[in-house]
Amino acid sequence: MILGGGNVSRGHLYVGRTFTRNRLGRKKLLIVFDDVSGYQQLEFLIGYFDYLNSRSRIIITSRDMQVLRNCSVEQIYQVNELFHDEALKLFSRYAFKQNHPPVEYMELSNKIVSHTGRVPLALTVLGSMLREREKPEWETVLSKITRIIDRQTYDVLKLSYDKLDDIERYMFLDIACFFVGEDKDLVETFMHATCIYAYGLHVLVDKSLLTVSKLKNKIEMHNLIRAMGREIVRTESVENPARRSRLWHHEDIYGVLKRNTGTDEVLGISLDMSKIRNIQLDPGAFSKMHNLRFLKFYNSANEMNSKVHLFQGTTLPSRELSYFYWHAYPLKSLPSDFNPRKLCALHLPYSNLEQLPNEHFFKLKYINLSHSKLTKIPDIPVAPSLESLILEGCNNLLEIPSSVGYLDKLVTLNLRDCKSLKSLPNYIHLKSLKILILSGCSNLSKFPEMLDNIKELYLGGTIIEELPSSIEYLSCLIILDLENCSRLTCLPNGICKLKCLEELNLTGCSQLGRLPDDLGSLKALKKLKV
Template sequence: MKVLIVFDDVTCFSQLESIIRSLDWLTPVSRIIITTRNKQVLRNWGVRKIYEIEALENHHALELFSRHAFKRNHPDVGYEKLSSKVMKYAQGVPLALKVLGCFLYEREKEVSESAINKLQRILHPSILEVLKISYDSLDNKEKNIFLDVACFFQGEDVNLVMKFLNASGFYPEIGISVLVDKSLIAIGSYNKIRMHDLLQELGREIVRQESINPGNRSRLWHHEDIYEVLTYNTHYSKLNQIIHTACNKLIAKTPNPMLMPRLNNLVILNLRSGKSLKSLPSGIFNLEFLTKLDLSGCSKLKRLPEISSGNVCWLFLRGTAIEELPSSIDRLRRLGYLNLSDCKRLKSLPSSLCKLKSLKVLNLCGCSNLQRLPECLGQLSSPIILNLAKTNIERIPESIIQLFVLRYLLLSYSERFQSLPKPLFLARGCLALEPFLGIIEDTQRIPHSDHMLAIDWQKIRKNVCL
């Protein structure tokens, strides 16, 4: 029998199995078309060819919108700019184009513009209802990953995101895979996480609906909400993550120190590009669950408060006015990633840095005033990635070289490093490799390293005859 069968919006394998059961009764020229929100359904059925529906090209998107908004194939005169805003908002999603077209039909231009401005902050209910179907099919941990990506991790490196999610107990390997299969996220070029703007807005709207009071939501990202939280003394029982993508709009130069005990559930605090931020409350590192603190671009921040304890794993200080780190930084016993790149005023590093037993990455790229490293860095217990590109360091402590503390050493091409001490195994003649900066011919791209030259010590150690 020659047949064409179409199954639309299949959600699970059992739906297909109960209807078809076996393909034996179909002839080779028969065709089955299955549409689904989940690729795993297709894999389970043994589908050989999976076609992913792409977003409409701009001219087709404009035509679809115009048919619903103006009952013709192009915008009415004077509505071109408004239509362009809709194209940018919908990004080729037919559902959004049709819903918005019907919503704006025969409305006055001023009303339509106001509606589009509102939709950029609040998702249209009809779009929300349809998009939420895929979200509702996730389990609780997958939902948390989706919300974290929507609120915080759009465009971030997937490996770094997975490390954070893993520390949060969300099982990101399977969770990220499920979100990709359901087309809720994608992994784009340079290993960055991508999410459609409408899906991002869906996630943020779900968080907004948790409470009318921003402090009682689980996540914050908008500068007005964050300003309210960091300025006024209200209750924040559920708040666990803050990201601030518009910190230049933050007025407060120092968050209210009285708020610290009330923010004890905070996991992420991202105050990136806070141009007005000059200091931090003394208790900020004492927040029990705070694991990621991003102060990148806070160009007026000159120092960190003394640290008595803390669980921060990631500390981003790129482009700050930091001149030195507090000697008490060794109290951050879980600190694994320390980014001090482009800290032009940084003059020295405390010897207590050597006590950070969990440190895996130390990025000093662009610290042009830094001339030396602590001699005791060789005491670090685990191999690290050390980025010294664009610094004025002329000498690397020999203890680092001899004890194989380095996992990767990242350098810029500079005559300053011609006198670097050679590793012991080179002196013993186990490898005839020179010059020193050319030890690894196949230079690698190392995450968060600005793609500078890499010397892979661990690979060398495996191949030497010590």
């Protein structure tokens, strides 16, 4: 027994500074420190590692990545989820005392494994609970776990949440309720707009409460961790959803809106309209929700009509509103008193909106009005921070105001399938613009110059007859899409000077006589479609 068989209590952790040096320093050891929450714990137990035998090995498990960095570990191993077949096998051992479910329980077992997120603790708890139970009881449990996490799993997962500070908890609950699957940059923008600074995002990653996909930059969260966060919110007021800080379940939201019982405790609402019946809102439905920061009415079934209906003159929350999403917004305009100074994201796809208010949206970074009935948009200097403007499919849009050309921070401009659009402003100097999409603008005969930093340019389906010679100065261009430019007759030789060009699409360019002789000089070119 290395420590002489005695137990070392927390009150005597400093024993490591003297006692363990003599005993551990001479031995070849495998030491495992489980569930370490801070470097101080290791320091108290054994001090620094330099006196240990060079052949000794130390394994540290922790819920916090920063703890491992503080310990200067040589290698960090991220534990992955079980594969589905592994999870099913583990569940079956506890539910049936065999490696596979009986045929008659296979479908139910697969559903339960999927809902648990393949977490071993949840699999063993549920498997033990369902052993020798009849099918109706299984179905009851399955219906519950889609909404409410079991207590034992909840208590274990909540340990990481309890160690967060107030701001980190605030962020975690917002993400668990509203932002899983959303772009990380959008989430950070929302946090800044609500004065919750996004430095805490990396803390949540370090504590394995969420991840950020490297390829798509999307926020990801394990199903059970998300369920744990939502359970924390649910327990704020089990009987009265209107007293909870965040609402996401369609039945809860429908009841609050139908009965007009919203309160200033509600900070956010995310409603899937495909799951509810049509509802006509009272003009004062939002009048008591003074602190509403997040409002999202979406439709996972992509139905073209809003199931939430408004009377003209209904007041929308605006004082604290930072994120506003309404699929198929039903009115032709936003309320005259709608002036959300903190708004950072405005998404109204497939709306009946015909015009935007001339308000100053100083924090607005994202506008998505795709497939709306807009005929014009106001001068955009009212949104000087705008980074993304999406007007795809706005068939009634006749023109783009010249002020768009002065949006210094605009990164993405999407005008795909704006079929009534005949021209763009003559002067566009968008120094931050990286992506310009004009595909399907079937009446557009030319595109603007002065796009020095553009990386992706989509002109497919336009009626352009030639590209300007100045295209050779687009030194950052990676993608050039000219698909179905049926009137394009030639390509300028300058196109061969695009040293960063990786993709060139000339499919359907029926009038294009020949390709430039020096096309082979495009050393970065990976994909050529003709």
